[in-house]
Amino acid sequence: MAKGKWFSWGKKKDTEPEDINAGQADSNTDMNNEAGNETDIETNEPADAQPEQDTAGKPRTGFFEKLMGGLKKTRESITQKIDQVLVSLGKVDEELFEELEEILITADMGMETSLKIISELREKVKKEKIADPGGVRQAIRDIITEKLTDKNTSLKLDTKPSVIVVIGVNGVGKTTSIGKIAHWLRSEGKKVTIAAADTFRAAAIDQLEIWAKRAGADIIKHSEGSDPSAVVFDAINHCKSKGADVLICDTAGRLHTKKNLMEELKKIFRIIKRELPDADMETLLVLDATTGQNAVSQARTFSEVSELTGIVLTKLDGTAKGGIIVSIKSELDVPVKFIGVGEQMDDLQPFNPAEFASALFGGD
Numbered sequence: 001m002a003k004g005k006w007f008s009w010g011k012k013k014d015t016e017p018e019d020i021n022a023g024q025a026d027s028n029t030d031m032n033n034e035a036g037n038e039t040d041i042e043t044n045e046p047a048d049a050q051p052e053q054d055t056a057g058k059p060r061t062g063f064f065e066k067l068m069g070g071l072k073k074t075r076e077s078i079t080q081k082i083d084q085v086l087v088s089l090g091k092v093d094e095e096l097f098e099e100l101e102e103i104l105i106t107a108d109m110g111m112e113t114s115l116k117i118i119s120e121l122r123e124k125v126k127k128e129k130i131a132d133p134g135g136v137r138q139a140i141r142d143i144i145t146e147k148l149t150d151k152n153t154s155l156k157l158d159t160k161p162s163v164i165v166v167i168g169v170n171g172v173g174k175t176t177s178i179g180k181i182a183h184w185l186r187s188e189g190k191k192v193t194i195a196a197a198d199t200f201r202a203a204a205i206d207q208l209e210i211w212a213k214r215a216g217a218d219i220i221k222h223s224e225g226s227d228p229s230a231v232v233f234d235a236i237n238h239c240k241s242k243g244a245d246v247l248i249c250d251t252a253g254r255l256h257t258k259k260n261l262m263e264e265l266k267k268i269f270r271i272i273k274r275e276l277p278d279a280d281m282e283t284l285l286v287l288d289a290t291t292g293q294n295a296v297s298q299a300r301t302f303s304e305v306s307e308l309t310g311i312v313l314t315k316l317d318g319t320a321k322g323g324i325i326v327s328i329k330s331e332l333d334v335p336v337k338f339i340g341v342g343e344q345m346d347d348l349q350p351f352n353p354a355e356f357a358s359a360l361f362g363g364d
């Protein structure tokens with residue numbers, strides 16, 4: 001895909017809490033848009049969704065290079081330090097294990113995960129009689145790769161339509177990730193509809209609209225402050241009538257209380273379950289890698305509203321805290337399904353554990 005100039009959304013202006021629930025029915029009214037909210041449908045999809053020739057099924061050389069570049073700081077904080085310790089100590093003993101443990105902890109892998117990795121390393125070294133630093137390096141790499149591997153790394157979107165609900169706190173990259181996932185699905189030949197169910201700020205709807213246009217996905221939107229569940233309801237009907245393959249729902253990241261946010265999300269999930277009881281549904285939690293260990297606690301909070309089927313880990317570029325990916329996967333047991341390494345359309349790709357480990361350990 002040709003790389004054109006792309007957008008960078010600057011820091012957004014916060015809306016005052018008072019604005020938040022304006023016009024948002026707390027009632028359980030049927031989602032038939034009786035409130036008189038204007039439904040706006042924007043069709044961006046060519047009648048015949050065609051895979052983009054240049055991305056589907058091709059080796060991801062370009063993405064691997066970006067991943068290598070994006071993980072530079074993380075590599076410096078993990079792999080280079082590991083290599084330094086291996087060289088300076090030169091032998092495999094308890095002191096080495098302790099040094100390695102400290103490196104992992106300080107690289108945002110989390111205490112629990114780091115202890116687990118080193119304990120597995122001790123066993124592996126003993127069992128396989130590893131006596132040289134090179135063997136230890138390979139053993140750590142194997143353990144980390146295994147920790148990142150999950151049988152459910154790919155999206156399960158077999159029904160027509162199937163649904164992806166994207167959740168996460170304010171500013172982590174939900175809206176931009178939706179644009180990128182829509183683009184990726186389109187490159188796989190899927191017809192995509194996006195529901196602008198973050199009605200919190202008008203700018204959020206505008207931002208999503210631009211991404212939908214770029215990705216070639218339809219977008220269903222209401223006005224600012226309207227009931228997000230009503231948007232989802234309309235989007236589901238649109239999908240049914242137009243034969244869309246996948247519905248992706250954007251959601252608000254910040255409401256005036258955590259309780260409001262959780263209730264709003266629960267309502268969205270109720271509508272989807274009611275209208276599409278047999279549909280495959282992915283609940284993707286977007287986490288910002290730069291937040292480090294805080295991402296793990298966010299994941300715990302959001303798992304209260306719905307079972308999380310996957311993590312989208314954004315902003316791995318430019319952070320030294322990429323080790324968080326191992327901690328998230330290991331502590332929450334939720335598979336990482338996409339990783340983001342930049343702001344361009346193809347900077348978000350399905351997660352491949354072996355490829356990630358390879359980039360983390362310097363591309364070999």
Ligand SMILES: Nc1nc2c(ncn2[C@@H]2O[C@H](COP(=O)(O)OP(=O)(O)OP(=O)(O)O)[C@@H](O)[C@H]2O)c(=O)[nH]1
Nearest residue numbers: 009170171172173174175176253314315340341342
């Ligand atoms: N460097 C980098 N920036 C990213 C990445 N993903 C998202 N961003 C940027 O992060 C900022 C916030 O992204 P949004 O998609 O608006 O985040 P959001 O979660 O929808 O935010 P709210 O709607 O306010 O809750 C934007 O400036 C994005 O361009 C990434 O992988 N790398």
Ligand SMILES: [Mg+2]
Nearest residue numbers: 174175198204
């Ligand atoms: Mg957003």
